[in-house]
Amino acid sequence: MAQYDVVVVGGSASGLQACLTFGRAYLSVLCVDSGNPCNRFARESHNLLTHDGSSPGQIIAKAKSQLEKYPTIQLVEGMVRNVCKDISGEPDNYSFKVDIDSLEDDTTASFVARRVLFASGVDDNIGKIPIANVDKFWGNYIFHCPFCHGTEFRNGKTGVYYSNAAFLKTMLPTLYNWSRELVVICPDDVYGSLGAAFVSAMQQKNIALYQGNIVNVEPRSSEDRRLYRANLDNGSAIELDVLYLAPPSTINNKEILVKLGVELDELGLVKVSPQQKTNVEGVFASGDNTTRMRALAFVIGQGMVAAASICHEILRERWTG
Ligand SMILES: Cc1cc2nc3c(=O)[nH]c(=O)nc-3n(C[C@H](O)[C@H](O)[C@H](O)COP(=O)(O)OP(=O)(O)OC[C@H]3O[C@@H](n4cnc5c(N)ncnc54)[C@H](O)[C@@H]3O)c2cc1C
Structure with missing residues (x-):
């Protein structure tokens, strides 16, 4: 099974910013995205510095093109179906098995990661x-x-x-x-x-x-x-x-998150620390699935914070390891 430092579930605003931070820190990352960002219905995005008036698709396309120069980042079109924890069997060296259905061809595959970041957004239903x-x-x-x-x-x-x-x-x-x-x-x-x-x-x-x-x-x-x-x-x-109006939004991947033991708050959002850590060691979340402040600038910031927190953890392990 191929191994990565991090699997990022969701390659939109928050997940791609996390990838940029990871790429610049040379961590190996698989970012899996099923291609349904919540803002896909909008013709224009606003209130994002340097991108006021760009379409959501233009912002994502530019982000992806800027990621191309970071060779440790792999972006794939796919659907994460399951994530399970602690396949290493060593309590301090947790790792995750991530099962993916490819949307590029009809294959399925599994990967191992030391950390998982859910930047997988909400469904506005x-x-x-x-x-x-x-x-x-x-x-x-x-x-x-x-x-x-x-x-x-x-x-x-x-x-x-x-x-x-x-x-x-x-x-x-x-x-x-x-x-x-x-x-x-x-x-x-x-x-x-x-x-x-x-x-x-x-x-x-x-x-x-x-x-x-x-x-x-x-x-x-x-x-x-x-x-x-x-x-x-x-x-x-x-x-x-x-x-x-306020749509009846619900987080994506609730079943996977709950099975992992991740706590949700009273609004049904993923509960995170200021470092974007969930209550489950090794599982992080950023973006719309964690906040009511749904705005590109904010979720991009969260993606950066999540990635920096994960980098600190992994690089500390390498230092002591
Ligand atoms: C209609 C609309 C218009 C908006 N306009 C603006 C605006 O003009 N300016 C602004 O600042 N904000 C705007 N927002 C808010 C902004 O779009 C969101 O805050 C932002 O897109 C959230 O980013 P995210 O990365 O958390 O989630 P999303 O952008 O929703 O992306 C989540 C990604 O995860 C993927 N995913 C989910 N589950 C899986 C899985 N199991 N496997 C693989 N991939 C998965 C999805 O396909 C999706 O691509 C708008 C929101 C909406 C709904």
Whole structure:
């Protein structure tokens, strides 16, 4: 079985940054990626220094081309199916067996690694949102938060549809920065938890409030596919340029992580230390699977931190070993 210092599960923003750090430290790394980054639906990415306005694909392509000069990094298109720990049998010299299905050909293979980094992101489960056509707008007219795309819709007709009152109360003053033409659409339970003071503040700012659920969203026309309207179950139709909602995201590879004994937090994200270590020695995680601060700049930073932590551990072992 081929051996690597590290297997990185997921070769997108966080995983590729980790690879860059590993490559520059001459660690041998196999990075396996199944090609489904969460931002693949977006035409443009924003708020990433030197890449404001690039497409997600352009950012990944450039990252991969810059990695080519680091010979210890191997990138493969594949799906990690299983990771199991301690195949060395020596408690202080842990290692992992990683099983992979290749997406380049129909083969399967297993590898040994001293550390595993899960930079494998989340699934936004867009198909589970009970709004017809939401998938046609997700990433270009329907977003989670304004830091990535809000500026492109500045002063536009802005719908806010969060299923959590606390999140709504945090986000509304923030969204007010991007547009004063705000419409809040509230499912019954959220409406009930807003509180009189918050509702009165909304009224003072002329923020429209609709109680109900969005059932579908429509484009302007068959030629102009921009967002035009959200239709509610109470019959209301609201014209919008942009809509904010929080998708029902879940981490990828939950089964593998839980089987390894990795702890998740109350949001279902991987619990990590400031060094991106999980509770299982040798298993690290970085990126969207560990944080609600879903932004390229942040997850790239985490990838660097994870890789530096792993380098420290492995190089210390070599020093003493
Ligand atoms: C629609 C949308 C638009 C966004 N726009 C912006 C923006 O403009 N600016 C910004 O800063 N942020 C933006 N974000 C957030 C940003 O895209 C994420 O924070 C970032 O992509 C997370 O990087 P990641 O590496 O953690 O995960 P991802 O980019 O999601 O990548 C995870 C990778 O792991 C792979 N993978 C998963 N499981 C396995 C497995 N078992 N085996 C092999 N590979 C596996 C996946 O295929 C995927 O390629 C956006 C997010 C979304 C959803």
